[in-house]
Amino acid sequence: MPLASLNVHRQGDIVYAEVHGDIDMSNAADLRQELSRMTPNDALGLVVDLRDVTYLDSAGIRLLYHLREDLRTGRQKLRLVIADGSAVTHTLVLAGLDWGAEIVNTVDAAREGMDR
Amino acid sequence: MKPQAQPRQLGFGQVALELDRSVAAPADQLRDLVRLSDPALSELEFTRLLDELLIRVRDLLGVDTAAILLLDEARQELVARAAKGIEEEVEQGVRIPIGRGFAGRIAKERVGIFIADVDHADILNPILRQKGIQSLLGVPLIVEGELIGVLHVGSLSPRVFDLRDLAVLDLAAARAAPAIERARLLDAVEREHRNAVMLQRSLLPPRFGPVQGVTVAARYLPARDEVGGDWYDMIQLSHGRVGVVIGDVAGHGLGAAALMGQLRTALRAYALDGHRPGHTLRLVDYFATSLDEEVMASAALAVVDPDKGTATFASAGHLPPILVSADGKARAIEVPLAPPLGAFGFKDCPEHELPLGPGEMMLLYTDGLIERRGVSIWSSIETLVASISGAQGPEDACLMVMDRLVPQRGPADDVAVIAVQNDPVPAVLELEMAAYPKALAPLRQALRQWLQNQAVEREAQIEITIAVSEACANTIEHAYGPARGSFTVHAEQRDGRVEVKVHDQGRWQPPRDQHRGRGLKIIETAMDEVDIHADSTGTTVTMRRELKG
Numbered sequence: 001m002p003l004a005s006l007n008v009h010r011q012g013d014i015v016y017a018e019v020h021g022d023i024d025m026s027n028a029a030d031l032r033q034e035l036s037r038m039t040p041n042d043a044l045g046l047v048v049d050l051r052d053v054t055y056l057d058s059a060g061i062r063l064l065y066h067l068r069e070d071l072r073t074g075r076q077k078l079r080l081v082i083a084d085g086s087a088v089t090h091t092l093v094l095a096g097l098d099w100g101a102e103i104v105n106t107v108d109a110a111r112e113g114m115d116r
Numbered sequence: 117m118k119p120q121a122q123p124r125q126l127g128f129g130q131v132a133l134e135l136d137r138s139v140a141a142p143a144d145q146l147r148d149l150v151r152l153s154d155p156a157l158s159e160l161e162f163t164r165l166l167d168e169l170l171i172r173v174r175d176l177l178g179v180d181t182a183a184i185l186l187l188d189e190a191r192q193e194l195v196a197r198a199a200k201g202i203e204e205e206v207e208q209g210v211r212i213p214i215g216r217g218f219a220g221r222i223a224k225e226r227v228g229i230f231i232a233d234v235d236h237a238d239i240l241n242p243i244l245r246q247k248g249i250q251s252l253l254g255v256p257l258i259v260e261g262e263l264i265g266v267l268h269v270g271s272l273s274p275r276v277f278d279l280r281d282l283a284v285l286d287l288a289a290a291r292a293a294p295a296i297e298r299a300r301l302l303d304a305v306e307r308e309h310r311n312a313v314m315l316q317r318s319l320l321p322p323r324f325g326p327v328q329g330v331t332v333a334a335r336y337l338p339a340r341d342e343v344g345g346d347w348y349d350m351i352q353l354s355h356g357r358v359g360v361v362i363g364d365v366a367g368h369g370l371g372a373a374a375l376m377g378q379l380r381t382a383l384r385a386y387a388l389d390g391h392r393p394g395h396t397l398r399l400v401d402y403f404a405t406s407l408d409e410e411v412m413a414s415a416a417l418a419v420v421d422p423d424k425g426t427a428t429f430a431s432a433g434h435l436p437p438i439l440v441s442a443d444g445k446a447r448a449i450e451v452p453l454a455p456p457l458g459a460f461g462f463k464d465c466p467e468h469e470l471p472l473g474p475g476e477m478m479l480l481y482t483d484g485l486i487e488r489r490g491v492s493i494w495s496s497i498e499t500l501v502a503s504i505s506g507a508q509g510p511e512d513a514c515l516m517v518m519d520r521l522v523p524q525r526g527p528a529d530d531v532a533v534i535a536v537q538n539d540p541v542p543a544v545l546e547l548e549m550a551a552y553p554k555a556l557a558p559l560r561q562a563l564r565q566w567l568q569n570q571a572v573e574r575e576a577q578i579e580i581t582i583a584v585s586e587a588c589a590n591t592i593e594h595a596y597g598p599a600r601g602s603f604t605v606h607a608e609q610r611d612g613r614v615e616v617k618v619h620d621q622g623r624w625q626p627p628r629d630q631h632r633g634r635g636l637k638i639i640e641t642a643m644d645e646v647d648i649h650a651d652s653t654g655t656t657v658t659m660r661r662e663l664k665g
Contacts, residue, residue: 003557022557022560024553024556024557024585024589025553025556025589025592025593026553026554026556026557055560055581055582055585057556057582057585057586057589057635057638058586058589058634058635058638059589061634062634087578087582090575090578090579090582091582091638094579094582094637094638094641094642095634095637095638095641096637096641
């Protein structure tokens with residue numbers, strides 16, 4: 001049983017990635033590599049849907065920072081979709097991560113924000 | 117009275133002797149014949165019975181050889197089954213077609229046949245000649261008008277068997293035949309019983325390997341006389357869930373046991389394929405109706421989720437499960453069922469989510485355990501409930517019900533029992549884990565379950581889990597070199613707070629950069645107190661969190 005699974009699809013200029021399961025130090029590096037690889041240079045940006053993530057630790061947060069850096073080099077944007085009160089929110093709050101508009105709670109909001 | 121007989125020439129030196137019933141065997145021989153119906157004989161197993169009969173017949177008639185051939189009905193042949201003085205007959209598996217040769221003619225004509233001179237007679241079996249037998253006398257073995265075989269005796273010196281000899285042999289045959297038939301039937305039943313027991317044993321594992329989160333124990337006992345179609349099974353499923361199965365195919369013997377094997381395999385395969393319990397039983401029902409033979413069976417399946425503390429239960433016509441609380445109180449659970457398997461096909465099988473928290477146990481069983489003549493099924497279930505109360509665990513539960521409910525001389529019907537317990541969560545959690553990244557997920561699972569059982573509220577559960585997992589991640593990342601060590605986690609609840617200690621034998625490494633420092637920040641924010649103690653024996657991170665009151 002893999003700890004987490006990933007579904008990726010592209011719609012127009014935007015790549016959507018849904019992650020299910022736990023993200024910790026055992027799979028964070030692989031996940032970062034996979035997400036970067038799945039986002040081609042011609043895409044406007046990447047939406048990572050973390051609403052089905054059941055656990056996220058500091059290795060996961062490190063992954064998000066690195067992913068954002070990876071995308072910035074290609075002038076691409078990153079949006080995170082996170083459910084209020086979820087395990088992911090807890091980790092972000094505990095770690096003091098505040099990305100403002102880059103974190104939304106619906107996929108629609110993520111898509112709208114991408115154009116600006 | 118003068119012996120009368122109507123000898124009839126059969127040609128080839130054979131004489132058929134029709135016994136005039138007025139011819140009596142001599143008194144002394146008659147007395148000896150009584151020994152042939154000796155009750156002790158009926159106690160012997162088949163082969164020994166035949167041997168004993170032949171020895172007695174040989175002594176009685178003063179002959180050199182004696183043999184019994186039994187009818188193989190399917191092939192219409194006589195098969196040598198026992199012999200004295202001509203053991204080769206049996207060893208070589210001599211087979212004589214009905215109607216041919218000496219024994220074949222006896223079987224066909226159903227008369228005694230006397231051969232005065234073997235050299236000049238139609239003898240099919242060369243062993244008789246090779247042994248130097250001069251004269252032969254044989255009679256059919258008949259039970260209730262059916263031929264079952266032939267008994268014959270031989271003499272190495274020429275001998276004229278007279279009607280008295282025939283009367284003795286005929287009487288011996290009449291006495292022996294029913295005993296032979298009875299023993300042969302018992303032998304066949306015994307053989308089938310052995311085969312069925314072997315099949316059953318090979319299908320039902322006597323014990324189960326360890327499974328994370330639950331403990332399972334089971335028992336199977338064949339009926340006093342024969343095995344049946346009862347079965348149990350344990351199936352490890354995804355997400356730490358465990359399927360526990362009980363089933364009962366109607367009928368007995370090899371057929372029922374073989375059918376049980378098919379249903380057990382089908383159920384196991386559908387469950388492994390990820391179907392829910394109700395749907396699994398529906399598919400097994402469909403499978404059962406597809407078989408050529410008529411199937412009548414009941415089965416129940418419980419999928420236990422130790423983390424959620426539930427057992428999802430579905431039943432096709434099976435007896436109600438028994439739940440035993442953590443403090444040993446038992447009760448039968450009556451829920452709506454689907455009809456039995458193979459009866460008329462069902463569309464839906466109701467599913468029930470039953471609570472099965474830590475320390476709680478479920479017992480599934482077949483009717484052989486509880487059914488008693490003249491006792492209602494509900495009253496029997498009450499007796500079962502009473503007999504299992506106070507059981508400490510699955511092994512204990514199986515022991516108690518088998519001991520208290522199964523009669524001393526064995527059950528009248530076969531019995532299968534399986535018990536599953538959601539493992540009790542200890543007041544103190546002690547874990548030792550190998551220091552590698554994949555250890556973190558099972559660690560979190562164990563910690564979450566423990567926290568849940570300690571009634572720690574959800575917010576605190578999540579935050580304590582993150583903090584402990586971070587501390588362990590740091591240990592895994594820094595404390596050891598390439599040679600993988602291990603670390604321990606000790607958690608306990610005391611005075612309104614949870615204290616967790618993570619200990620390793622490595623050296624504490626302060627975080628090296630901004631990103632890596634985030635783990636420590638998470639721990640410090642999530643917990644009320646964090647203390648890191650490092651010395652030559654290793655590093656201990658102690659974390660405390662106050663619980664809301």
